[in-house]
Amino acid sequence: MDNKIKLTIDNKPVEVTKGTTVWQAARQVGINIPALCYMNLENLGVENRPGACRICVVEVEGRRNLAPSCSTDCTEGMVVKTNTPRVLNARKTVMELILSDHPQDCLVCPSNGKCELQDLAATLGIREIRKVDNAAVSTYRKDYSYSLKRDMDKCILCRRCESMCNDVQSVGALGAINRGFTSIVAPAFEQNLSDSPCVFCGQCVAVCPTGALTRTDDTGRVFKALADPTKTVVVQAAPAVRAALGEEFGLTPGTSVTGKMAAALRRLGFDKVFDTDFAADLTIMEEGTELLGRIGAFLNGDTSVKLPLLTSCCPAWINFFEQNYPDMLDQPSTAKSPQQMFGAVAKNYLANKMGVKREDLVVVSVMPCIAKKYECTRKEFSKDGNPDVDISISTVELASMIKMANIDFVSLPDEDFDQPLGESTGAGVIFGATGGVMEAAVRTAYEVFTGKTLERLDFKELRGFEGIRTASVDFNGTTVNVCIAHQLGNARKVMDGIRKGELNFHAVEVMACPGGCIGGAGQPYHKGDSSLLKARAQSLYREDANKPLRKSHENPYIVKLYEEFLGQPMSELAHHLLHTHYFDKHHKI
Amino acid sequence: MKIELKDSQLRQIKDICDSFNNDPGELITILHRTQSVFGYLPEEVQRAVAHNLGIPVTRVYGVVSFYSFFTMTPKGKYPISLCLGTACYVRGAEDVLDEFKKQLGIEVGGVTPDGKFSLDCLRCVGACGLAPVVMVGEKVYGRLSPSMVKEVLAEYE
Known part of the structure; x- marks a missing residue:
């Protein structure tokens, strides 16, 4: 075995393959060396190891200097010590230096209690920050957007955000600029994020070890609406939220808390508690019909038809698309995202049904995503200045509201959603995981196209965590080729292939975040832990499997909505309310 | 201060980038050459360089803002x-x-x-x-x- 290397770490023998770093080898024997910059999303091809923070230094026998374990490869016979007094002292000094240029407002920092820097300072036993006369902490202008806040005073230059923005998402909005004490991570020319190519996916936020990049907090606006007696406040919660909300209350990752979430929302005072899964089923009706329409036309020899159809649920993906592929604007499905479909149905159908005026109905969404905060402000999603979705909060903001309101989440009973916008099928649930929208679409499109009942509902070939997956589904003799991409860098590869005519599919699903919405920036931060994402995906697939109805077109309230209000999928009214169009935003890049 | 680049100036930038095979690894040399032509590297010039090399403009700005040799304000005669x-x-x-x-x-x-x-x-x-x-x-x-x-x-x- 040529490529095996033996070494000892803290007197424990370890055998690793060549190319393994000391940091990874230590992990194999249960030694977690602290690090602030290092990040590895296993299986997703995401690694950040600039060797910048120097917290992970270790002593290597025969080497004069301490070595950064994250970027030092193992060698044969290496003797490594990770916890000698010299190492601990060095770590402490490095930490003190970082803290010497860091604001000390932990008590009111949005990352208080969830900050890796804070945790590590505690772990290393730092109890005092030495003051140096005249040494000022550097300060920069804050940058606020609908989705996230950039506070470079708190940046420790770990470069994780830069890795996510450039290497993973290929967005290229953030980069390190300037030099020495003035170096920060910023868009070009220190523009605001809103003016930069930022698509608001928030993956930079999801990996930031400190409070430098944080979500915009909209909980105050929700509490205000709830307290207003003139308003009727309804809420929708997205599929991926139920798979992660429990983590904020100490439950094992992957614990599904659908019933408790509905109960908690009711106790918070929402007048009606609905489910975005309902709107996901509605999306399938519209998008599935659109897909079949395009495939049908294509098979009939219509050469003007645009294939593949691209999914349009993910607002970060839509931003990315509008900036990078303005020549293909007629390619994505015109179907609005589930959040916006829900908003349109709530303000145009539910309001009448409830006897409430549009402007007195407040629609709140709970999303695993911070791009949704931006999405609901898009002008085309409002009528006379009144948005279809008024406020979008993240999973974690909901958790914080529940805590603020003194609700003992874990001991809540399971409750159901309200009707008519609370019923959903298993197809709506799996929207939260990569491949889920495609699987849901296939379940419905197959039955509509072939007129036959599907024998198996689990399309395992569409599931998984590989960045780009392709599959062919047999629609009773017609082969439908589909592709699924998550993370925008993968989407770019697929799109470039389609643009060049090298890749041919009937439909492509794109989700901006790793693992799909379950890895969104509105969720408890994944900070690079892919086992967390897998547990969340499992939880959604379990919930789907346990649902009595698993195909969107079987949702009785969807059937009723079409009968009572919309007519047919893609009808004129459906077009008006549930479909949208896209803009050329090439100028932003 | 926004400026509008003339077609001939965009052509000049393209020629410089082409002469380095549009290799992003040559970014510093390309910026060096570009600054010697324009006297400075305003936003629009950096955007044009980024466009030719197929890299985000943040990366170009990162280099320009790092080295004191590069300047974004015009120098005197x-x-x-x-x-x-x-x-x-x-x-x-x-x-x-x-x-x-x-x-x-x-x-x-x-x-x-x-x-x-x-x-x-x-x-x-x-x-x-x-x-x-x-x-x-x-x-x-x-x-x-x-x-x-x-x-x-x-x-x-």
């Missing part, structure tokens, strides 16, 4: 660079600098309203024996005192 290295400093460079500021009515990094002179500081031009040293364009002036500043500037009237 006669750029004045005053050495503030150790040798020049102890021999009174600061007083010379103050006199330049006074005579030109601009701060370090500034340009005179007529675009004639710009004033910058640097660290050592390798002529410490001549301290304090000033360069105007490519020409070096040594052993300067504040009283000689007027004379130096007069050469460029």
